Amino acid sequence: QTIDVQFVESTAKLLLLGALVTLKITLVAVSCGVLIGLFVGIAELSNYKLLRFPAKVYVDIIRGTPLLVQIFIIYFALPSILGTRIEPYIAAVVACSINSGAYVAEIFRAGIQSIDRGQFEAGRSLGLTWSQTMSKIVIPQAFRRTIPQLGNEFIAMLKDSSLVSVIGFEELTRKGQLIIAATYRSFEIWTAVAIIYLIMTLTISQFVAYLEKKYNADTRR
Numbered sequence: 001q002t003i004d005v006q007f008v009e010s011t012a013k014l015l016l017l018g019a020l021v022t023l024k025i026t027l028v029a030v031s032c033g034v035l036i037g038l039f040v041g042i043a044e045l046s047n048y049k050l051l052r053f054p055a056k057v058y059v060d061i062i063r064g065t066p067l068l069v070q071i072f073i074i075y076f077a078l079p080s081i082l083g084t085r086i087e088p089y090i091a092a093v094v095a096c097s098i099n100s101g102a103y104v105a106e107i108f109r110a111g112i113q114s115i116d117r118g119q120f121e122a123g124r125s126l127g128l129t130w131s132q133t134m135s136k137i138v139i140p141q142a143f144r145r146t147i148p149q150l151g152n153e154f155i156a157m158l159k160d161s162s163l164v165s166v167i168g169f170e171e172l173t174r175k176g177q178l179i180i181a182a183t184y185r186s187f188e189i190w191t192a193v194a195i196i197y198l199i200m201t202l203t204i205s206q207f208v209a210y211l212e213k214k215y216n217a218d219t220r221r
């Protein structure tokens with residue numbers, strides 16, 4: 001079998017565009033996830049049941065159900081009772097953001113809990129308020145410790161974002177399906193898709209390792 005240069009060229013272009021979309025949706029979802037996760041993670045540790053309870057319910061529901069089902073609920077179920085339509089792009093971003101938020105909340109909760117209680121007490125005994133102590137002393141230290149887990153979350157989300165292909169959102173996996181539907185070249189395309197995911201995840205894990213070193217160099221002993 002000869003190599004069809006044109007096929008390779010046009011396919012590579014489509015897949016790389018898909019990879020860019022995958023990267024974008026992951027970036028948006030995890031960024032929103034970090035924002036949600038920060039609030040929910042702190043709420044989980046609150047002394048007030050009114051904050052703690054909804055935070056825990058959110059985290060439990062999201063982590064206890066498959067992302068695939070959450071995508072279906074947001075894309076098919078919600079619009080059907082609201083009587084509206086929703087773009088695949090919006091549904092994909094919303095589903096992935098809400099999902100990521102729950103995982104990030106747990107990362108932050110554990111990170112904050114890992115900071116010695118004495119740090120918190122020291123802040124309070126110096127006259128700082130609860131929120132000053134949290135924002136100036138506890139959270140900066142916790143954030144550094146959570147860099148590796150946030151990196152893992154990013155990589156997990158990058159791979160799990162392939163699930164939004166089921167609602168027709170054209171990220172990398174969906175692009176692969178579409179090319180195969182037109183060319184029947186299943187083996188080449190799925191191999192190429194896998195390699196592109198692999199290149200992205202390996203690159204990101206290198207980058208996270210670098211960040212981890214950079215931000216924790218002065219605290220290692």
Ligand code: ARG
Nearest residue numbers: 065066067099100103156160
């Ligand atoms: N694979 C799990 C699921 O289907 C987790 C998906 C989301 N992962 C994440 N790190 N946000 O529910």
